[in-house]
Amino acid sequence: MNDKLLAGIIEAILFVSGEAITPDEIALALDLPEDAVIHALGDLEACYQETGRGLSIKRFGGKTQLATKAEYAPYIERVLQPIQRRSLSQSALETLSIIAYKQPVTRMEIEAVRGVGSDYAIQSLVSKRMVREVGRKDTLGKPILYGTTDQFLSHFGLGDLRDLPEIPTGDKQTTFLSNDQLSDDYILPE
Amino acid sequence: MSAVHIHLSRFEGPLDLLLHLIGRAKIDIQDIFVSEVTDQYIRIVRESGEMDMDEASSFVNMAATLLEIKSRAMLPVLTDNLEEETPEAQLIQQLEEYARFRQISLEMQVYEEEAGKSFSKLPEEFPLPQPEFEISGLTLEGLIRAFINVSRRVLEDGLEAEPGGQIEAERFSVSACMAMILKKPRKIPLKFSALLSPRASRDEVITVFLAMLELMKQGKAWAQQDTSYEDITLYIGRRKEIEHE
Numbered sequence: 412m413n414d415k416l417l418a419g420i421i422e423a424i425l426f427v428s429g430e431a432i433t434p435d436e437i438a439l440a441l442d443l444p445e446d447a448v449i450h451a452l453g454d455l456e457a458c459y460q461e462t463g464r465g466l467s468i469k470r471f472g473g474k475t476q477l478a479t480k481a482e483y484a485p486y487i488e489r490v491l492q493p494i495q496r497r498s499l500s501q502s503a504l505e506t507l508s509i510i511a512y513k514q515p516v517t518r519m520e521i522e523a524v525r526g527v528g529s530d531y532a533i534q535s536l537v538s539k540r541m542v543r544e545v546g547r548k549d550t551l552g553k554p555i556l557y558g559t560t561d562q563f564l565s566h567f568g569l570g571d572l573r574d575l576p577e578i579p580t581g582d583k584q585t586t587f588l589s590n591d592q593l594s595d596d597y598i599l600p601e
Numbered sequence: 602m603s604a605v606h607i608h609l610s611r612f613e614g615p616l617d618l619l620l621h622l623i624g625r626a627k628i629d630i631q632d633i634f635v636s637e638v639t640d641q642y643i644r645i646v647r648e649s650g651e652m653d654m655d656e657a658s659s660f661v662n663m664a665a666t667l668l669e670i671k672s673r674a675m676l677p678v679l680t681d682n683l684e685e686e687t688p689e690a691q692l693i694q695q696l697e698e699y700a701r702f703r704q705i706s707l708e709m710q711v712y713e714e715e716a717g718k719s720f721s722k723l724p725e726e727f728p729l730p731q732p733e734f735e736i737s738g739l740t741l742e743g744l745i746r747a748f749i750n751v752s753r754r755v756l757e758d759g760l761e762a763e764p765g766g767q768i769e770a771e772r773f774s775v776s777a778c779m780a781m782i783l784k785k786p787r788k789i790p791l792k793f794s795a796l797l798s799p800r801a802s803r804d805e806v807i808t809v810f811l812a813m814l815e816l817m818k819q820g821k822a823w824a825q826q827d828t829s830y831e832d833i834t835l836y837i838g839r840r841k842e843i844e845h846e
Contacts, residue, residue: 484718527614568716
């Protein structure tokens with residue numbers, strides 16, 4: 412199977428799928444090595460980057476999705492009038508950024524930063540599937556730990572958590588925890 | 602400072618309000634305690650009048666913290682306490698941390714807006730085709746033979762397929778079976794199979810079984826079965842009395 416053919420097949424699969432899928436899923440279905448699929452996705456992406464193409468490959472959390480190019484948004488909105496993008500409220504955004512940088516994090520820890528009750532903001536983020544429960548902290552009361560979802564990455568156009576904007580540095584070292592720095596004092600869900 | 606009326610509901614909490622006041626006073630977070638900001642804060646909370654309790658508590662709590670800090674500043678400080686992190690330092694640290702995340706959330710808003718310009722579509726829906734049944738190896742002869750077999754079985758069972766059929770009266774009732782069981786000797790093991798007539802119908806088996814369950818529920822009998830499908834052993838009487846003996 413030549414490269415162009417494979418890129419075409421993958422394009423067709425992504426079109427029909429609509430939702431984000433992993434290269435692994437495509438490879439399994441086509442009975443091809445994952446590398447070949449990843450390579451073909453790269454070809455397809457390069458192809459889309461040329462002018463005269465309206466689509467782009469969107470990647471987040473190891474998944475791939477077909478999406479329109481951002482620069483064509485004004486034209487799309489002219490045809491499809493009622494595209495209503497609901498952006499998050501200030502309190503939801505604050506809460507979400509704390510969760511994004513400090514995950515896994517408990518409600519109490521979030522509230523300690525914001526200085527205000529955040530239960531409602533967290534619940535609304537959970538219902539919008541931006542945030543999910545990732546486990547329980549191994550401490551008194553076993554509080555729920557929250558973390559971000561792939562939906563969150565997609566909503567903010569991030570490939571993964573490393574694409575988050577850098578924290579402005581203050582005099583004190585920030586308390587940012589990267590995923591590999593996670594300590595043992597939390598337990599993952601079974 | 603100007604007497605601009607500030608609505609607390611505009612702020613995301615006490616830290617947000619403090620940062621707003623710090624920004625308006627054009628000072629650094631570090632200098633909050635040598636500025637008028639804390640006094641302003643306390644005044645704003647005091648003058649805000651009626652507040653929603655949920656919303657107000659965090660603002661009032663902060664006002665209390667600020668007042669505490671103020672009152673402590675008027676007292677002489679014991680030297681051996683200097684090592685400890687002062688409430689001032691704690692609050693400054695909290696404000697700085699919050700300011701960082703507020704800044705981040707503004708940047709995230711830009712990301713959100715940018716990402717929202719790219720659209721994707723929902724998955725295609727494919728209605729599943731009607732399932733087809735493939736019937737192979739069926740001949741007309743086979744069909745006729747199958748029909749004859751069924752008819753013969755109906756005749757053998759004496760169940761004539763008369764239109765309308767016949768509905769038999771109930772021959773067994775749960776209450777009658779319960780009475781039958783209770784007439785058996787008490788406190789000695791009885792086999793469930795022995796409660797049934799020699800060629801019991803399905804109807805009879807089910808009714809006797811239900812009668813047994815009802816007696817157990819009423820505490821008038823108890824049963825034991827060590828393994829599945831084994832014959833059930835039934836005792837008439839209360840379990841405690843029986844186990845005692």
